[in-house]
Amino acid sequence: MQCEKLEFEHKNILYERLKKVDTPIAEYSFANLFLFRRIHDYEVIMDKEVFIKGKSVDGYTFLMPTTNISQIDMEYLRSISREVDFIFPIDEQWLQYFGDNIIYSNFEGETDYIYTVDKISTYKGRKLHKKRNLLKQFLRDYSFECHPLTDKNVHDAFEILDVWQNEIDLSPEETDFYACQEALNMHDELVLCGLIYYVEGEPAGFIMGEELNTETFVIHFAKGKKNIKGIYQFIYNDFAKRLPKKYNYLNFEQDLGKTALRIAKSSYVPDIMYKKFRVKML
Known part of the structure; x- marks a missing residue:
């Protein structure tokens, strides 16, 4: 062995x-x-x-x-x-x-929190009306640009990540800051793809993930600047709209038992809570 x-x-x-x-x-x-x-x-x-x-x-x-x-x-x-x-x-x-x-x-x-691509790309239904409203406000109040995340603009993603880390009341060791930093540095080598968003000409948010299986795309990281109202609702919605049609599901990963993550991920009303089992063979 x-x-x-x-x-x-x-x-x-x-x-x-x-x-x-x-x-x-x-x-x-x-x-x-x-x-x-x-x-x-x-x-x-x-x-x-x-x-x-x-x-x-x-x-x-x-x-x-x-x-x-x-x-x-x-x-x-x-x-x-x-x-x-x-x-x-x-x-x-x-x-x-x-x-x-x-x-x-x-x-x-x-x-794992799993959603249909259709749900995130439309925010249909009564339970998601707050997401729809925030998306409408974002589209009304801001001009934006979207670009594939590449070596040419990854420095802007690092800026967004730094701002995000400074805005939350946790140390980098308590967040996914270092993992996200490494993902940005090695996005090509790790076969990750993503989008970066600019609002009023300034870096505002990015999202990054990969194919898990033929119908599921997993989101590893999504970061946005707190001062831009509706940035996350917009990023998720726009990304879902741009995904190739073969994907039916988006996996937003787990909440690690952290209350803030559970509240945030639950607010998008998951279609599937995909359990992972621990098995002890006797």
């Missing part, structure tokens, strides 16, 4: 493997694993199969498969998983492959 700290060089091993897993769970993305490798203390385990070993938000150790569970020998998985607290993140559809001799649970803060 070979065990190594997860680094960018592991992209050659992991990128395509994770794509083939074909799940809307946000962690099944090399960019996600790489950008949050320090927070979760990710390691790559190369044995008969390839796994990611990590630490959960509440301090437990886990083993993450990088192949669809249906293709892994269960006795082998039972044996190798004895080294950790549980196997995670497991799609609910995969539980059937484990058999009966398991204990499984899910931690609410790890659940």
